[in-house]
Amino acid sequence: MTKPIETDDGDAGLARIDRWVDLPCSGEQVWAEIGGFLAIADWHPALASAEEVEIDGRRHRRVVTTYGAPILERLVERGPRLLRVSVVESQLPLEAHQATLTCVDRPGGCRVRWTAEFRSAHPRAAEIIASIHDMGLAALAERHGARSAAAPAGGAAPSGDAALSAAS
Numbered sequence: 001m002t003k004p005i006e007t008d009d010g011d012a013g014l015a016r017i018d019r020w021v022d023l024p025c026s027g028e029q030v031w032a033e034i035g036g037f038l039a040i041a042d043w044h045p046a047l048a049s050a051e052e053v054e055i056d057g058r059r060h061r062r063v064v065t066t067y068g069a070p071i072l073e074r075l076v077e078r079g080p081r082l083l084r085v086s087v088v089e090s091q092l093p094l095e096a097h098q099a100t101l102t103c104v105d106r107p108g109g110c111r112v113r114w115t116a117e118f119r120s121a122h123p124r125a126a127e128i129i130a131s132i133h134d135m136g137l138a139a140l141a142e143r144h145g146a147r148s149a150a151a152p153a154g155g156a157a158p159s160g161d162a163a164l165s166a167a168s
Contacts, residue, residue, distance in 0.1 A: 013119055014096070014117055014118070014119055015116075015117065015118055015119065015120070015125065015126040015129070016115070016116070016117050017114075017115060017116040017117075017126065017129050017130045017133055018113070018115045019113070019114050019115070019130065019133040019134060019137055020111050020112060020113040020114070020137070021111070021112050021137040021138075021140055021141045021146060022106060022109060022110070022111050022146060023109050023110050023111070023112060023140060023141065023144045023146045024108060024109040024144060024145060024146055025109055025110065025144050026105065026109070026110060027081060027103045027104060027105040027109075027110035030103050030110050030112060030140070030144070031081045031103045034101065034103070034112065034140070035081060035083060035101075035103070037052065037059065037061055037075060037078070037083065038050040038051070038052060038061055040061075040063060040136075041063060043136065043139060043140060043143070044135065044136040044139060045066075045135060045136070045139045046065055046066055046132065046135055046136075047063050047064070047065060047066065048064050048065060048066045048068075049063065049064045050062070050063045050064075053072075055074075058074055058075070059074070059075040060072055060073060060074050060075065060088065061073050061075070061085070069090075069091050070089070070090075071087060071089065071090040071091075072087070072088040072089040072090070073085040073086065073087050073088060074086045074088050076098060081102055081103040081104065082100065082101070082102050083100070083101045083102075084098060084099070084100045084101075085098070085099055086098050086099075087099075087118075092120065092122055092125055092128060092129075093120055093121050093122055093125075094118045094119070094120050094125065095118065095119040095120065096117070096118055096119050097116065097117070097118035097119075098116065098117050098118070099114065099115065099116040100113075100114070100115050100116075101113070101114050102114075109146075112137060112140060114133045114136065114137060116129050116133065
């Protein structure tokens with residue numbers, strides 16, 4: 001499921017992305033797969049690798065897309081079935097970025113929710129970030145036999161590396 005991309009004009013153009021998928025398996029099982037700080041490269045089809053690096057005493061992960069572009073993210077918060085990161089460096093110009101991945105139990109399974117808030121001068125930044133979230137959630141849906149997450153409001157999202165390469 002998706003929620004439309006929102007822009008909060010009262011907060012200097014802060015974009016908000018809210019995506020989720022309901023899966024027919026336990027939250028414990030899904031979080032064991034997706035909840036590790038470096039696990040994203042194992043389940044997101046657009047990411048080839050992830051490695052942990054320490055910068056100024058803080059945990060970061062350097063992920064590399066399937067077309068070779070690096071993204072540096074800082075761990076902001078980690079809790080029970082919650083992972084929050086902030087993009088520090090990427091080809092897509094982002095400011096004040098925070099993304100949160102959560103997993104909660106629901107009757108018959110669980111819901112994985114992936115949200116993001118950020119500012120960007122790039123005219124398609126919200127569409128690109130939403131597409132990245134949609135790709136990852138669709139991969140989880142396929143892996144766990146659930147219906148795929150829907151495309152963002154307003155039409156189909158770019159797929160695969162097309163969304164990530166649009167940032168350059």
